[in-house]
Amino acid sequence: MTDLNQSARRIVDAVGGADNIAAVTHCVTRLRFALLDESKVNQEVLEQIDVVKGSFSTNGQFQVVIGQGTVNNVYAELVKATGIGESSKDDVKKASEKNMNPLQRAVKTLADIFIPILPAIVTAGLLMGINNILTAQDIFFSGKSIVEVYPQWADLANMINLIAGTAFAFLPALIGWSAVKRFGGNPLLGIVLGVMLVHPDLLNAWGYGAAEQSGDIPVWNLFGLEVQKVGYQGQVLPILLASYLLAKIERFLTKRTPESIQLLVVAPITLLVTGFASFIVIGPITFAIGNVLTSGLIAVFEQFAVLGGLLYGGLYAALVITGMHHTFLAVDLQLIGSKLGGTFLWPMLALSNIAQGSAALAMMFIVKDEKQKGLSLTSGISAYLGITEPALFGVNLRYRFPFVIAMISSGVAGMFISSQGVLASSVGVGGVPGIFSIMSQYWGAFAIGMAIVLIAPFAGTYLYAKLKMK
Secondary structure, eight states, X not given: OOHHHHHHHHHHHHTTOGGGEEEEEEOSSEEEEEESOGGGOOHHHHTTSTTOOEEEEETTEEEEEOOXXXXXXXXXXXXXXXXXXXXXXXXXXXXXXXXXXXXXHHHHHHHHHHGGGHHHHHHHHHHHHHHHHHHOTTSSBTTBOHHHHOGGGHHHHXXXXXXXXXXXXXXXXXXXXXXXXXXXXXXXXXXXXXXXXXXXXXXOGGGHHHHHHHTOOOEEEETTEEEEOBOOTTOSHHHHHHHHHHHHHHHHHHHHSOGGGHHHHHHHHHHHHHHHHIIIIIHHHHHHHHXXXXXXXXXHHHHSHHHHHHHHHHHHHHHHHHTGGGHHHHHXXXXXXXXXXXXXXXHHHHHHHHHHHHHHHHHHTTOOOHHHHHHXXXXXXXXXXXXXXXXXXXXXXXXXXXXXXXXXXXXXXXXXXXXXXXXXXXXXXXXXXXGGGBOGGGHHHHHHHHHHHHHHHHXXXXXXXXXXXX
16 A cells, blocks of 8 residues: 555544545645545544645635645545545535635635636736836846846746736636636636727727716717627626626526527627627626725725725635635736725735745754654745645644734734735735746835744744744
């Protein structure tokens, strides 16, 4: 019997046996179980297994942190050794939904929509950071940018900016694809719907304010009804609601239309009805709601920046545990698409991740167990690169005080950068490389925030542990 086979069998026993597993799958780093009864889990025994780096329950799923690469082999051995059939992520999600309350279902829905498009958004954010380095003034030269000093680099910067900006310019198309897929419709129709909402024939959403003041907003005249020809660039709510409607209409028509004419009937009617509804009702209403919510959030942070930074910066890691942090990606994207042109929330996310990484690294110098030392090192580095689950669930929550000290430190850092008005122009890598997504004029303030979360959690965790041992 191989070590991984034995580990897989021990994991199954620790989660209550094969009979307690409704379905199981895996992601990049974790086994994801839909269990019939989570009270049967023996977490103490589970976390003593060599390959296990941590475990937690969220959104109706019990997740066991294994690590990138190894998790694939453990899952294969688990399926082989126990006879449990392989399950897809959708199977596990459906099996776990019965354990969730309405709020958890809503959070899970948003997570299911935004997680698949994260690679495109994060990559775009990183590339926009590179463009910022090339085009921002006063970074390497006083009063000038790199492309102004070296004009031969200007076209390269322009091409990078075009590649980076595509994901944000066509954000509704990305959301439309993912949302319609999540709601059970044809994701290709979701792409068409999203592109339709940012069609070049429409008034660009970022020019709406100026056009409103000048009275030059173009309109359609539909049988006496005036409908504004306005695009929804950078908007999240319109495409979410329109995608839900599209999926419902498509499924309704598919069930009631003979298969022989579905191609001629379902998609055209679905897009036509959803398109009219989007421009006449959904778009204007959600556009107004989004602007009110965004303006309200901006006003709160302008009036209570220090308190807002302390709370969001300090509590972000706790949101990760509940899974509710995924909902704030939609808020970040809405802020970036607003008149503000950037988000003040995402920089605090990056600092929170770094803080958890620093606390995990400190534990490497404290714990005696060699497995825990190695886990502390690798999970700390992972958190510095934006992946915090191994540090959170494998190290910091296990010992509790590193988690608390990291939250306090990120709260202080969040308080500082909020008081300085730090903004990110995009959503990038949520760790040390995140500085490239920060607007260049705020690099100094963000660097001070980074220094706080690099030093304070490490020193605080180390000193607390030493004092505790005396």
